[in-house]
Amino acid sequence: MPANRFNAFTDYGVGIGLRVPHYDHILTKKPVVDWFEIISENYMVDGGRPLRLLDQILDQYRVVQHGVSMYFGSAQALNRDHLKRLKELTKRTKTPWLSDHLCWGSVDGRYTHDLLPLPYTFEAVKTTAERIRQVQDYLEIPIAVENVSSYAEYHESEMTEWEFLNEVVHAADCGILLDVNNIYVSSQNHSFDPMTYVDAIPAERVAQIHIAGHSKFEKYILDTHDHPVLDPVWGLYALAIERAGPTATLLEWDDNIPSFEEVHAEALKANRYLKAAEAAAVGGVTAEGVGQVAQVVA
Amino acid sequence: MNLLELQRRMAEDVRRPLTVDWEMRRETAEGESVEAIAQSYVKPNDRLSSFERLEIYNRQYWFRVIGAVSEDFPALNALLGEKRFDAMVLAYLREIPSTSWTLRDLSGKLPEWLQVHPEFTGRRHQLALEIAKLEWAYVESYDGRRLEPLAAEDMRAIGPETCLTLQPHLQLLAMAYPVDELVLAVRKDTPETEMVSSASMMKKEVKRMKLPAMRKKAVWLAVHRYDDVVYYRHIDREAYALLTALREGKPLAEALGIAFEKSRLTPEEQAAKIREYFAHAAELGWFCKSEDEATAVPVQ
Known part of the structure; x- marks a missing residue:
């Protein structure tokens, strides 16, 4: 199940985000890492060090592209320059699939540079799915859309977030990058049961999973990617793996970034769940057993 | 809504x-x-x-x-x-x-x-x-983009009417402070x-x-990239004027005329300066083929 058409039938294991403070360590120590995720926009430039370093990484590692500015849910036409540059980069990286967020961020040619939540309406489903299809057709690689963390809900919404996600991915016929930390953050901010969300996603469309840490404030949680993964998020991860099978998993750590070893060790905790799920797949452990691992770890 | x-x-x-x-x-x-x-x-x-x-x-x-x-x-x-x-x-x-x-x-x-x-x-x-x-x-x-630098044979073909292309990553600045x-x-x-x-x-x-x-002191800078590192290179006023004129698309002879318009250097000294400028520019790959005639070098 995890190697599916939405991740180009790959089996990528556990990766981490490629970040500037780790470049030297990676290039000199050459640690064994299943794969790296890059933020596409950091390499959509004309030349210089970012591309040279990327090529050095590509010589030795598998790389998957993750974007932050496609804004699938923006109501107006896609930016052609953005798409053209993105396609050039996909040719360089040979990313087997490409992900970006189920959100909006630009209007009337002006950009907010933020992942703003969509109203969960049928109009937004139609607009977003059309744009995902256009991107998929142009780039000619599978697209996975990521659920975002959110801090606001709209009066206009006609369905839950997970219903909206289901509607969009069916209409666009695309994959899902399931961010279990984002589900947790939003569940706390909007008072829903995160397990209901994970239970509702179409497991056969999950191309990749994100895990990350977050920051808790008095009245809300912020998706800051500056901490280790917290236990409730591991619990959601276990459920996601139980449902989708062993799936390419990526730890995001974007601020107060510790040493490479620390980030990688945090990511590799995911293997406990993946191995249990693999065993379950060959009949060694029941599916419920994967969930039990979560309880043991917690 | x-x-x-x-x-x-x-x-x-x-x-x-x-x-x-x-x-x-x-x-x-x-x-x-x-x-x-x-x-x-x-x-x-x-x-x-x-x-x-x-x-x-x-x-x-x-x-x-x-x-x-x-x-x-x-x-x-x-x-x-x-x-x-x-x-x-x-x-x-x-x-x-x-x-x-x-x-x-x-x-x-x-x-x-x-x-x-x-x-x-x-x-x-x-x-x-x-x-x-x-x-x-x-x-x-x-x-910034790096285009294919001119090779030695390209440099030998340069004449008074040649319009030279400068690397897009090369930035020229005239400053009142260092x-x-x-x-x-x-x-x-x-x-x-x-x-x-x-x-x-x-x-x-x-x-x-x-x-x-910071005290006022006129400086002319060429900000450029070499081996993926950005350098601030001090150049003299004439070199700045020459490179700026070339960037504006002026033919070499005209650009040289502009560069040494107010110069007190003798013709021999000017010739020595020009040789020096071109040697540095060639070494650093500042002169390049235009985007139309060159295949872009993707890395660096």
């Missing part, structure tokens, strides 16, 4: 400047209640009002864009101080909002904009402006980071730095 109307509404709200305490304003510039606007499309919950939920995005927007501009202009930030720098970014982006999908382009018009906004720089306007120009030149040089010393001092203490990620942003404190004293 349809999707487009909601997005226009929210974009205006998240881009509205914050108060000096980094809070969302209670009123729009037109005197409308922001609370009422927020209630019209954002649901409250049991912990946060519509206003407070919208405020999270309003703050996020400014923290992210100020962070991005600050990353490109650490020396300008150090010179102006955090408060004035942040106010400047706020005013700049209100006037010139981002029209690019990449944060990399966000600050591109800041030096030009700052030129006509001395209210943010006070008596150190010229120094601040020159720092801004040099810091943006760094960005352009850091990831601002490269100040910028280098700040960069030395500023770790390289990436602004682009999907994480939410917190407001970052900027470390105070002791800046080197």
Whole structure:
């Protein structure tokens, strides 16, 4: 199940985000890492060090592209320059699939540079799915859309977030990058049961999973990617793996970034769940057993 | 409210400047209640009002864009101080909002904009402006395009009517202050980071730095990239004039005429200088094939 058409039938294991403070360590120590995720926009430039370093990484590692500015849910036409540059980069990286967020961020040619939540309406489903299809057709690689963390809900919404996600991915016929930390953050901010969300996603469309840490404030949680993964998020991860099978998993750590070893060790905790799920797949452990691992770890 | 109307509404709200305490304003510039606007499309919950939920995005927007501009202009930030720098970014982006999908382009018009906004720089306007120009030149040089340099046989074919193409990553600046010393001092203490990620942003404190004293002294700089490292190379006035004329598309003979127009050098000394300029330019690969005739070199 995890190697599916939405991740180009790959089996990528556990990766981490490629970040500037780790470049030297990676290039000199050459640690064994299943794969790296890059933020596409950091390499959509004309030349210089970012591309040279990327090529050095590509010589030795598998790389998957993750974007932050496609804004699938923006109501107006896609930016052609953005798409053209993105396609050039996909040719360089040979990313087997490409992900970006189920959100909006630009209007009337002006950009907010933020992942703003969509109203969960049928109009937004139609607009977003059309744009995902256009991107998929142009780039000619599978697209996975990521659920975002959110801090606001709209009066206009006609369905839950997970219903909206289901509607969009069916209409666009695309994959899902399931961010279990984002589900947790939003569940706390909007008072829903995160397990209901994970239970509702179409497991056969999950191309990749994100895990990350977050920051808790008095009245809300912020998706800051500056901490280790917290236990409730591991619990959601276990459920996601139980449902989708062993799936390419990526730890995001974007601020107060510790040493490479620390980030990688945090990511590799995911293997406990993946191995249990693999065993379950060959009949060694029941599916419920994967969930039990979560309880043991917690 | 349809999707487009909601997005226009929210974009205006998240881009509205914050108060000096980094809070969302209670009123729009037109005197409308922001609370009422927020209630019209954002649901409250049991912990946060519509206003407070919208405020999270309003703050996020400014923290992210100020962070991005600050990353490109650490020396300008150090010179102006955090408060004035942040106010400047706020005013700049209100006037010139981002029209690019990449944060990399966000600050591109800041030096030009700052030129006509001395209210943010006070008596150190010229120094601040020159720092801004040099810091943006760094960005352009850091990831600018590199075209195939001219080979020795191409160089031998150069004649008086040749129009030479300069590397896009090469930036030429004439300065009244040796601002490269100040910028280098700040960069030395500023770790390289990436602004682009999907994480939410917190407001970052900027470390105070002791800046080197600046006295007026004319300098001409060639900001360029070599082996993926950006250098600030001091060149003389004539070399600056020559390279600038070439960049403007003037044929070599005309460009040389402009470069040495007011020169007191003898013809022999001028010839020696020209040989020196061309030797350096060839060594550093500054002359290149034009985009039309060359296959771009993708890396470096």
